[in-house]
Amino acid sequence: MNGFSTSRAGRLIVRLLPYAWLLVFFLLPFLIVFKISLSQVTLAIPPYMPTFDLVGGISGLMDSVRQLSFENYAFLFSDRLYVLSYLSSLQIAGISTLLVLMIGYPIAYGMARSPRAWRPTLLMLVILPFWTSFLIRVYAWIGILSREGLLNNFLMSTGIIDAPLTILSTNIAVYIGIVYSYLPFMVLPLYASLERMDESLLEAANDLGCPPPKTFWVITVPLSLPGIVAGCFLVFIPAVGEFVIPDLLGGSQTLMIGRTLWAEFFNNRDWPLSSAVAVILLLILVIPIMIFQNMQQRQQEKNS
Amino acid sequence: MISRLALVAAMTAAIGTTGAVAQENVVNVYNWSDYIDEEVLQEFTQETGIRVVYDVFDSNDILETKLLAGGTNYDVVVPTGTFLARQIQAGVFQELDKSKLPNLEHQWDRISERIARFDPENEHAVNYMWGTTGIGYNVDKINERMADAPVDSWDMIFDEEIVSKFADCGIHLLDAADELVPAALNYLGRDPDSKSDEDIEAAKELLLKIRPYVQKFHSSEYINALANGDICMAVGWSGDVLQARDRAEEAGSGVTVEYSIPKEGALMWFDSFAIPKDAPHPEAAHAFINFMMKPEVAAKNTNYIFYASGSEGAQEFIDEEILNDPAIYPDDEALERLYTVSPYDPRSQRVLTRAWTQVKSGT
Numbered sequence: 001m002n003g004f005s006t007s008r009a010g011r012l013i014v015r016l017l018p019y020a021w022l023l024v025f026f027l028l029p030f031l032i033v034f035k036i037s038l039s040q041v042t043l044a045i046p047p048y049m050p051t052f053d054l055v056g057g058i059s060g061l062m063d064s065v066r067q068l069s070f071e072n073y074a075f076l077f078s079d080r081l082y083v084l085s086y087l088s089s090l091q092i093a094g095i096s097t098l099l100v101l102m103i104g105y106p107i108a109y110g111m112a113r114s115p116r117a118w119r120p121t122l123l124m125l126v127i128l129p130f131w132t133s134f135l136i137r138v139y140a141w142i143g144i145l146s147r148e149g150l151l152n153n154f155l156m157s158t159g160i161i162d163a164p165l166t167i168l169s170t171n172i173a174v175y176i177g178i179v180y181s182y183l184p185f186m187v188l189p190l191y192a193s194l195e196r197m198d199e200s201l202l203e204a205a206n207d208l209g210c211p212p213p214k215t216f217w218v219i220t221v222p223l224s225l226p227g228i229v230a231g232c233f234l235v236f237i238p239a240v241g242e243f244v245i246p247d248l249l250g251g252s253q254t255l256m257i258g259r260t261l262w263a264e265f266f267n268n269r270d271w272p273l274s275s276a277v278a279v280i281l282l283l284i285l286v287i288p289i290m291i292f293q294n295m296q297q298r299q300q301e302k303n304s
Numbered sequence: 305m306i307s308r309l310a311l312v313a314a315m316t317a318a319i320g321t322t323g324a325v326a327q328e329n330v331v332n333v334y335n336w337s338d339y340i341d342e343e344v345l346q347e348f349t350q351e352t353g354i355r356v357v358y359d360v361f362d363s364n365d366i367l368e369t370k371l372l373a374g375g376t377n378y379d380v381v382v383p384t385g386t387f388l389a390r391q392i393q394a395g396v397f398q399e400l401d402k403s404k405l406p407n408l409e410h411q412w413d414r415i416s417e418r419i420a421r422f423d424p425e426n427e428h429a430v431n432y433m434w435g436t437t438g439i440g441y442n443v444d445k446i447n448e449r450m451a452d453a454p455v456d457s458w459d460m461i462f463d464e465e466i467v468s469k470f471a472d473c474g475i476h477l478l479d480a481a482d483e484l485v486p487a488a489l490n491y492l493g494r495d496p497d498s499k500s501d502e503d504i505e506a507a508k509e510l511l512l513k514i515r516p517y518v519q520k521f522h523s524s525e526y527i528n529a530l531a532n533g534d535i536c537m538a539v540g541w542s543g544d545v546l547q548a549r550d551r552a553e554e555a556g557s558g559v560t561v562e563y564s565i566p567k568e569g570a571l572m573w574f575d576s577f578a579i580p581k582d583a584p585h586p587e588a589a590h591a592f593i594n595f596m597m598k599p600e601v602a603a604k605n606t607n608y609i610f611y612a613s614g615s616e617g618a619q620e621f622i623d624e625e626i627l628n629d630p631a632i633y634p635d636d637e638a639l640e641r642l643y644t645v646s647p648y649d650p651r652s653q654r655v656l657t658r659a660w661t662q663v664k665s666g667t
Binding site for chain 2: 041043044045046047079081146147148169251252253254255260263265266267268269270
């Protein structure tokens with residue numbers, strides 16, 4: 001009897017653990033950021049007010065609550081800088097995701113169709129870049145793409161171009177950086193779903209006279225859809241908020257919300273407004289995902 | 305995926321709470337990058353037995369954000385004048401105990417007086433280095449494109465006809481709105497210290513006009529870029545340009561870099577030592593500042609980083625060529641033309657940053 005209840009308690013704990021994780025590392029920080037986004041800037045430590053002080057008791061707390069306002073959110077929509085930053089981030093992340101998918105799919109496909117003995121090695125090669133710091137890998141691209149860099153020197157010495165190309169400090173460099181950095185996040189889920197695919201389905205299609213390109217579109221792609229969706233989410237979401245890549249590789253004209261947020265936080269020291277920027281960013285990302293998952297769930301229910 | 309975002313949010317909220325671990329007989333110093341002769345740190349430890357934990361930053365914004373978040377664990381930090389003034393208002397720093405700083409007597413009155421504008425009565429800060437924001441250029445590349453280039457004038461940057469001649473060889477500007485906007489205002493004949501919307505707007509218009517010829521806005525890359533000959537002109541800090549000059553000479557690549565304080569005037573700034581209120585080792589912090597003010601030590605740093613020292617006593621130990629270099633120690637007449645600016649309040653800061661974003665990104 002006793003053993004039964006402990007195992008049940010154990011199961012309950014295991015089940016609650018993800019929720020506890022979300023509570024501590026997502027909901028709580030989010031609430032703090034949200035609260036700051038309703039505050040006002042002031043010159044003090046920390047640089048916003050009101051700060052909730054328990055010394056004032058309940059009435060003090062109520063006073064603090066009354067000082068909160070949605071002013072910062074109104075401001076976000078009064079200046080087109082923020083809207084443009086969001087849109088431009090979504091665009092850059094969207095195009096990058098598409099590029100990563102187009103490059104990552106053949107790689108994952110090739111890996112999944114390679115001899116079984118090679119696969120662990122190939123998988124290792126995909127993961128290998130993670131052994132070097134992300135920052136150093138992005139820095140390395142500066143050396144490759146700069147005016148006097150490896151790429152230009154190579155192209156000039158082979159006579160392909162006469163004058164050095166300006167790639168660094170443009171949006172092209174940002175795309176290169178994002179595609180390079182996020183490729184493994186696309187390849188891994190794609191590989192996982194492609195590798196699991198039953199090859200006899202392809203043989204059957206072949207036997208029934210379906211030409212290989214059609215087989216690919218009718219059978220392989222739909223079956224790898226979960227991998228495509230997972231990979232796209234894994235690339236798109238962090239790419240929208242990317243700061244390091246546009247900051248190091250992008251030019252002054254590269255507009256991304258991560259940089260706008262940085263400027264609010266560090267240049268203007270405006271914690272409340274930068275918190276509002278972060279909250280809106282979170283909503284932009286979370287709401288479509290929730291709608292998508294909801295739709296998917298309904299689809300599954302309908303199918304079964 | 306969601307928890308990944310949350311982590312970023314949590315990190316953003318917690319930014320600035322990192323720092324060196326508190327321990328006895330240690331001093332945690334947070335200074336600008338490339339801003340000291342590191343031998344000095346060992347000498348300090350040898351003399352006092354206090355270990356130095358040395359950390360660096362490359363923008364006042366980062367330092368201020370950390371200080372305003374509180375709990376940095378730093379004992380000595382080195383903000384620039386305008387930032388110092390605002391941080392004093394925010395209550396970041398403790399008053400110095402001058403009885404523990406006997407080397408104050410060697411400080412240069414002329415500099416201390418100017419800093420009093422930011423730190424009344426010099427109660428919170430002691431000057432470390434000071435310098436100007438002017439023009440660094442590659443002599444040969446400029447001559448190639450314009451034999452009689454007015455290198456002693458802001459026309460080099462703000463006159464469209466002239467600056468456009470150098471666009472092809474690369475121009476960098478400091479990514480510091482609070483230095484470039486005053487420079488533009490000064491060039492326009494307006495008050496460089498103006499905080500009015502109209503003046504900031506006018507400065508923005510001028511900067512937008514020359515924007516097409518600027519390759520990059522960055523506050524440290526130009527040192528190497530000038531030294532390597534990657535760019536031909538930069539608006540930069542005196543000592544940094546002179547470090548580029550020195551590096552180019554050492555490399556022997558035939559690149560000659562010069563620095564000029566334009567005749568229309570330039571920004572004069574001061575980087576000073578201050579002790580945060582919550583510094584874990586205020587005793588050690590005082591000892592460190594006192595040591596850095598010692599004439600021999602101050603001179604050693606100046607000889608190494610090419611910035612003018614706030615110590616007058618140091619001058620007898622400073623290399624002749626540095627002391628006599630008007631780019632580092634401007635003569636009295638040039639000193640007259642240098643201006644200082646006061647801190648921006650939150651509202652004008654927003655207008656300034658917004659104008660700067662527009663200059664940089666066009667939106």
